[in-house]
Amino acid sequence: MTRHPPPSSLALMLLLACPGKEEPPGTTDSGEITGPTIDVFEDINPDPNIFEANLTARETTLILGGEPIKMLSYGGGIPGPEIRVAQGDKVIIHLKNELPEGFPTTLHWHGIEGSNAMDGTPVTQTPIAVGDSFTYEFIAPRPGVFWYHPHIRGGQTTFSGLYAPLIVEDPDEGKLVEMGILPADRQTLVLSDVSTYEGEVISVEIDNAMEIMNGTEGELLMVNGQLNPTLEVGQGDGVRLQLLNSSITRFYRLKVPGHKLIRIGGEGGLLDKARHEGGSVRATIKNLDGDLIGERTVSLRHDKGEIVLGPAERADVVLIPKGDIGETIQLRWEDYARGRHGMWMEGEEMVMGDAEDDGTRPGIQIATFEVVAGTGSDYRLSAGDPILEAVGRSVGQIDTSGTTVDFTGEAQSTKLQGAMPMWKEGDTWLMDTEMTIDGVEWHPEKTGPTQPEAPSAKHASVGDVLVWEVHNTTSMAHPWHLHGFSYQPLEFIRHDGEHEEHKRKDVDAAVDTGSPWIDEETTTHWTLDYDEFEDTTLIPPHTSLIYRVKLEDVNGDGGAAGRWLKHCHIFQHGEDGMMSELIVSP
Numbered sequence: 001m002t003r004h005p006p007p008s009s010l011a012l013m014l015l016l017a018c019p020g021k022e023e024p025p026g027t028t029d030s031g032e033i034t035g036p037t038i039d040v041f042e043d044i045n046p047d048p049n050i051f052e053a054n055l056t057a058r059e060t061t062l063i064l065g066g067e068p069i070k071m072l073s074y075g076g077g078i079p080g081p082e083i084r085v086a087q088g089d090k091v092i093i094h095l096k097n098e099l100p101e102g103f104p105t106t107l108h109w110h111g112i113e114g115s116n117a118m119d120g121t122p123v124t125q126t127p128i129a130v131g132d133s134f135t136y137e138f139i140a141p142r143p144g145v146f147w148y149h150p151h152i153r154g155g156q157t158t159f160s161g162l163y164a165p166l167i168v169e170d171p172d173e174g175k176l177v178e179m180g181i182l183p184a185d186r187q188t189l190v191l192s193d194v195s196t197y198e199g200e201v202i203s204v205e206i207d208n209a210m211e212i213m214n215g216t217e218g219e220l221l222m223v224n225g226q227l228n229p230t231l232e233v234g235q236g237d238g239v240r241l242q243l244l245n246s247s248i249t250r251f252y253r254l255k256v257p258g259h260k261l262i263r264i265g266g267e268g269g270l271l272d273k274a275r276h277e278g279g280s281v282r283a284t285i286k287n288l289d290g291d292l293i294g295e296r297t298v299s300l301r302h303d304k305g306e307i308v309l310g311p312a313e314r315a316d317v318v319l320i321p322k323g324d325i326g327e328t329i330q331l332r333w334e335d336y337a338r339g340r341h342g343m344w345m346e347g348e349e350m351v352m353g354d355a356e357d358d359g360t361r362p363g364i365q366i367a368t369f370e371v372v373a374g375t376g377s378d379y380r381l382s383a384g385d386p387i388l389e390a391v392g393r394s395v396g397q398i399d400t401s402g403t404t405v406d407f408t409g410e411a412q413s414t415k416l417q418g419a420m421p422m423w424k425e426g427d428t429w430l431m432d433t434e435m436t437i438d439g440v441e442w443h444p445e446k447t448g449p450t451q452p453e454a455p456s457a458k459h460a461s462v463g464d465v466l467v468w469e470v471h472n473t474t475s476m477a478h479p480w481h482l483h484g485f486s487y488q489p490l491e492f493i494r495h496d497g498e499h500e501e502h503k504r505k506d507v508d509a510a511v512d513t514g515s516p517w518i519d520e521e522t523t524t525h526w527t528l529d530y531d532e533f534e535d536t537t538l539i540p541p542h543t544s545l546i547y548r549v550k551l552e553d554v555n556g557d558g559g560a561a562g563r564w565l566k567h568c569h570i571f572q573h574g575e576d577g578m579m580s581e582l583i584v585s586p
C-alpha cells in the first residue's frame with residue numbers, strides 16, 4: 001500500500017510566532033554566547049512549614065545547541081524553578097505576569113488536591129492580564145511528583161517553556177535513605193521538547209486537522225532544558241530519578257540500555273514495593289454478557305524495566321548504574337506505539353489509520369549518565385523489595401464509606417471521542433478535527449469563570465465515592481487528567497470489537513495468545529495488582545480505565561468543592577474540545 005503525503009490543499013501551514021523585539025543574548029570576551037539571567041527564587045517566609053516566593057513569567061533566551069532561542073519562562077530558566085516542600089506544607093507564590101501581549105496566564109498546580117480557588121484554570125479565576133499579579137496559596141496534602149504550568153493558551157505557553165516541577169516529600173524519606181532503602185542521590189529530570197524557526201518557538205495553535213489529531217511533537221528533546229546533558233552517578237550508589245514529562249504531546253518510552261529502571265513511586269508518592277513496569281499482563285476475556293470465556297496475554301507495548309510517560313505523567317524511579325568510573329550510560333527516548341495517525345489514498349478515497357512508523361521511529365539519546373567515584377555504598381534494590389512497607393506503612397485503599405456514585409457502563413461512563421471528517425470539494429480533500437468528551441467540544445478558555453458549565457459535566461458532592469469509567473473510544477492513546485482529586489486505578493477493559501472499523505497494524509496480535517482481537521465481540525480485562533494514587537493515566541486505544549476516587553475535603557476547609565476540569569493532556573486535544581468538568585457541591 002502506498003502512502004501519500006496529504007495534499008498541499010489541506011493548508012498544512014505552520015503559523016509562525018510573530019517576531020517580537022529581538023533581544024540578543026550576551027556574549028563573553030571570547031565571543032561565546034552566554035545564557036539568560038535567572039531570577040533568585042528563594043523562600044522568603046521564616047515559618048518552616050510555609051514556602052513563599054516571588055515568581056515572574058517572562059520571556060527568556062535559552063541557548064540550545066549553541067543557538068539562542070526566544071522562549072517563555074518562569075524566572076528566566078527552562079524549566080522553571082523546582083518547588084520542593086514537605087507533605088502538609090503551605091505554598092505561597094506571588095506570580096507576576098510579564099509575558100508578551102496576548103498572554104494572559106494562570107498557574108495550574110497539576111495534581112494538587114483540595115484548593116479549588118487556587119487551581120489556576122479559566123473556570124476558577126479570571127486569567128492574570130499582562131502586567132498584573134496574583135497570589136496562589138495552597139496546602140500540599142499528598143507526597144508525590146507534581147508540576148505547574150499555565151492553563152490558558154496552555155499548549156503554546158507550555159511548549160514555549162512554562163513548566164516546572166513541584167515535589168512534595170514523604171515524611172519517611174529521610175528514614176528510608178538512612179535505612180539504605182532509597183538512594184541518597186536524587187535528581188529531578190524534566191523531559192520536554194520544542195521546535196523552533198529562526199530562533200523562535202513555532203506556533204502550535206494551528207488550524208490543521210492532522211496536526212491537532214496527532215499533536216505537535218518538538219524536534220529538540222531536552223532534559224532539564226539541555227540537549228543530552230551529562231549527569232554524574234556514583235559507582236556503587238543508586239540514583240533516584242524524579243521524572244516529569246512536561247511535553248505537550250510527546251510520549252516517552254524511557255530506556256537505559258543494559259539496565260532496568262525500578263519504579264518506587266510517582267504521582268501519589270511512594271509505593272508499597274518497588275516494581276518493574278512493562279512487559280505484558282495476563283487478562284481475562286469476557287463475552288458481551290459479561291461471562292468469562294478465556295484468558296490472554298496483553299502486551300503493554302514496552303519492555304520490562306522501561307518507563308512510559310505520556311504527556312503530564314510523572315514517575316519516581318531508581319537507577320543502579322553498572323560500569324567502571326569514567327564509563328557512560330545512555331538515557332534514551334524510544335518510540336511508543338500510541339496510535340499516531342497517517343493518511344493515504346486507496347484508489348479515489350482518502351483513508352486514515354495508524355502511521356506506518358507509529359512505534360518504530362528510531363530512538364534518541366536524551367541524557368548521558370557518567371559513572372564517577374561513589375560514596376562507597378553498595379546500594380541494591382530489586383523489584384518486589386519493600387519501600388513504604390519497610391517503615392510499616394502502605395498506600396492502602398480508598399475509604400469507601402459515604403455515598404457511592406456509579407459512573408460506569410454505557411450510560412454513565414465518560415467517553416473520549418475523536419473524529420476527523422474528510423470530504424471532497426472538487427479535486428480537493430478537506431478535513432476537520434472533532435475532539436470531544438461525550439460528543440461535545442468544550443472550550444472553557446473563551447469566557448473565563450462565567451463560562452456556563454460544560455454540557456458533559458458530571459456532578460457529585462464532597463464526601464462521595466465515585467467509581468468512574470473513562471472509555472477511550474478512539475484509536476489513539478490519550479493521557480486522562482482529573483483536577484483536584486487523586487484516584488486509584490482499578491481495571492482496564494479493552495473493547496475488542498471496537499477495532500473493526502479502524503485500519504491499523506495489529507500490533508497486539510503477535511503477542512496475544514489466541515486469535516487477533518479485531519472483530520471479536522469481546523472485552524479483555526486486566527487489573528492493577530498494587531495500590532497507587534494517580535491524577536494522569538494513559539488510556540490505550542479502545543480501552544476503558546476504571547478508577548475509584550473519594551471527593552475528600554483534604555484540608556477540611558471546603559476547598560474540595562467547586563469546578564474541576566477533566567481533560568486529555570495532549571494540549572491540542574484538550575484545547576480542541578476534549579475537555580469537560582466535574583462539579584463538586586459542598
Ligand SMILES: [Cu+2]
Binds near residue numbers: 479568574
Ligand atoms: Cu488526547
